[in-house]
Amino acid sequence: MVKDHREPAKKISTFRRHRGRQITMAVWVVAAIGIGADLLLNGREAFDNVLIPWLAIISWMVFANAWLPRVTIAESGLEMCNGLLTLYIPFSAIEDLQNRYKVIIKAEGKKYVSQVSAPPGSNVVGSETYISVLDSTRTSDDDGGSLENLSNQDPVTTAWLNRRLASRLHGQRVTTRWNYPTIVIGAVLMLWFFAVALQLRPHGVS
Numbered sequence: 159m160v161k162d163h164r165e166p167a168k169k170i171s172t173f174r175r176h177r178g179r180q181i182t183m184a185v186w187v188v189a190a191i192g193i194g195a196d197l198l199l200n201g202r203e204a205f206d207n208v209l210i211p212w213l214a215i216i217s218w219m220v221f222a223n224a225w226l227p228r229v230t231i232a233e234s235g236l237e238m239c240n241g242l243l244t245l246y247i248p249f250s251a252i253e254d255l256q257n258r259y260k261v262i263i264k265a266e267g268k269k270y271v272s273q274v275s276a277p278p279g280s281n282v283v284g285s286e287t288y289i290s291v292l293d294s295t296r297t298s299d300d301d302g303g304s305l306e307n308l309s310n311q312d313p314v315t316t317a318w319l320n321r322r323l324a325s326r327l328h329g330q331r332v333t334t335r336w337n338y339p340t341i342v343i344g345a346v347l348m349l350w351f352f353a354v355a356l357q358l359r360p361h362g363v364s
Contacts, residue, residue: 171231171313173276178224185220189213207358211351218344226340227273229261231317236263238272244335245270249322251330257314266332276314 192213196204204210222241230237235248238261247265254264261272 169230169232172228173274174228175224175274182220182225186217189217208351208354211347211354215347215351218347222340229272229274229276240273242337242341246333248330249318251332252318255315255318257312261314
């Protein structure tokens with residue numbers, strides 16, 4: 159696995175967690191109300207208790223786990239963002255692919271699992287669609303169907319089957335990119351929370 163991450167030349171389709179952005183915005187609204195109420199009631203002293211950093215951490219966690227995760231189909235591969243880490247997997251490097259509740263990819267002898275799925279015709283997580291290309295190859299003749307007909311039910315598998323040969327021109331290495339801004343913000347919020355918590359900890363009775 160290569161750590162240098164190059165953005166795909168062209169992104170075709172992106173699939174996100176079902177209602178992930180709506181959930182994130184709802185949590186942010188609740189957190190903003192809580193922070194505003196704390197400031198109105200306690201003024202500057204509100205920054206000396208754990209409520210504000212705690213609400214900020216909750217908002218950050220929801221953002222990283224509900225808003226950011228996605229699977230993107232690009233011209234030459236798949237981009238999988240699991241919040242703090244983004245993977246780019248060229249089609250030519252994929253050995254097998256399953257798409258049910260999550261997209262599971264076997265590439266370079268490793269298994270990569272997304273936090274979202276890419277069901278047919280929507281961005282909804284939890285579809286019952288399940289296609290393993292290796293299994294489909296073995297059973298297509300018995301069922302009287304074709305691999306193309308099976309793959310047409312699944313946008314991720316269809317993209318892989320249609321582009322895996324052409325993508326050899328773009329290289330075959332899996333690359334990664336840490337989402338450093340999100341990680342730094344989370345680390346700062348954690349330090350803030352623990353600093354306030356330690357400050358409020360009783361020092362014992364003399």
